[in-house]
Amino acid sequence: MNFLDYKHTVREITKSASRALSALYAKFISCGGMTYDVFTKLYRSVVEPVLYYGSGIWGHTNWREVQVIQNKACRLFLGSASNASNIAIQGDMGLTSTKSAEILETFRLFLRVSKAYDTRLTYKVHMWSKDCSRSWDKNCIKKAQILGIENVINDTFSIKHKLQDIKSKLCEKDKNEWVEKLFNDRNQCNGNKLRIYREYKHVLEFSSYVKLVRNRQHRRVLSNFRSGCLPLAVETGRYTKPKIPLNERTCIYCTDNCVEDEKHFLLGCDFYADLRYDLMKKSGDICDSFNDLDLQDKFIFLMSNDAIQPFLAKTLYQMFYRRRYCV
Numbered sequence: 001m002n003f004l005d006y007k008h009t010v011r012e013i014t015k016s017a018s019r020a021l022s023a024l025y026a027k028f029i030s031c032g033g034m035t036y037d038v039f040t041k042l043y044r045s046v047v048e049p050v051l052y053y054g055s056g057i058w059g060h061t062n063w064r065e066v067q068v069i070q071n072k073a074c075r076l077f078l079g080s081a082s083n084a085s086n087i088a089i090q091g092d093m094g095l096t097s098t099k100s101a102e103i104l105e106t107f108r109l110f111l112r113v114s115k116a117y118d119t120r121l122t123y124k125v126h127m128w129s130k131d132c133s134r135s136w137d138k139n140c141i142k143k144a145q146i147l148g149i150e151n152v153i154n155d156t157f158s159i160k161h162k163l164q165d166i167k168s169k170l171c172e173k174d175k176n177e178w179v180e181k182l183f184n185d186r187n188q189c190n191g192n193k194l195r196i197y198r199e200y201k202h203v204l205e206f207s208s209y210v211k212l213v214r215n216r217q218h219r220r221v222l223s224n225f226r227s228g229c230l231p232l233a234v235e236t237g238r239y240t241k242p243k244i245p246l247n248e249r250t251c252i253y254c255t256d257n258c259v260e261d262e263k264h265f266l267l268g269c270d271f272y273a274d275l276r277y278d279l280m281k282k283s284g285d286i287c288d289s290f291n292d293l294d295l296q297d298k299f300i301f302l303m304s305n306d307a308i309q310p311f312l313a314k315t316l317y318q319m320f321y322r323r324r325y326c327v
């Protein structure tokens with residue numbers, strides 16, 4: 001037991017979960033798309049039971065492969081490009097990490113065993129292996145110490161109550177980690193590619209557009225626009241060799257000679273002025289002072305107001321279509 005390794009188990013489990021996800025995606029396509037609620041419900045009932053099978057036993061270690069499956073599911077739903085940031089995708093879908101779910105399952109098993117009758121063999125083994133180095137029980141105790149939930153494990157409340165406490169603790173930790181990653185520039189002089197995303201999104205909870213924008217193509221363009229991976233000059237300049245400096249990634253569709261970033265594309269560029277008209281009119285109807293706002297505030301309003309999201313997605317889709325085919 002001390003020297004067992006769960007990597008083979010996790011590999012097989014992720015393979016099966018990947019197959020389950022493919023089956024779900026096949027249904028998603030054949031239905032012509034699904035709403036967020038239907039998709040997440042099906043994901044939770046078709047893929048997750050496979051993905052977390054036996055996670056009580058192997059979940060105390062962090063497995064990257066498991067998170068990859070969840071990211072893949074989110075990408076399929078949103079239609080994200082391959083270079084879309086996982087942080088933005090996780091943020092838009094509002095899902096907590098798989099690591100938290102695994103740890104929760106581990107503590108569920110741990111608490112169940114520790115509450116078993118003292119005549120049972122599992123309980124005896126549990127008590128014995130608590131003091132063995134590298135044992136599962138010892139690892140669980142160590143994990144509880146790292147997470148600061150020792151007192152929750154040891155108090156006298158019911159298992160259900162304890163699990164709820166652990167869940168909220170893990171959720172809070174997930175949210176903090178997500179914000180940390182969002183603002184982590186890792187010594188990149190221009191900031192990470194989510195520098196615009198973080199101006200209007202700071203909390204790990206689902207973004208309203210995932211529910212409100214029903215059209216798959218519109219949702220795809222909006223999602224990619226938010227995560228900064230539409231092929232605008234600001235993004236494509238990152239991948240050229242040699243890399244184009246940020247201030248030289250200018251827009252070739254108008255005469256403004258400024259950087260073609262998300263704000264210029266959505267609000268500044270004259271090439272799409274007619275397509276933008278309806279969106280501006282609608283925004284003016286929703287917010288009376290919209291026309292008095294400056295460019296930055298208009299952008300934040302458009303990206304964060306719930307009612308405008310379907311129109312925004314539709315307009316972005318039309319603008320992007322024009323940009324690509326110049327029609």
Ligand SMILES: [Zn+2]
Pocket residue numbers: 251252253254255256260264268269270271
């Ligand atoms: Zn332009």
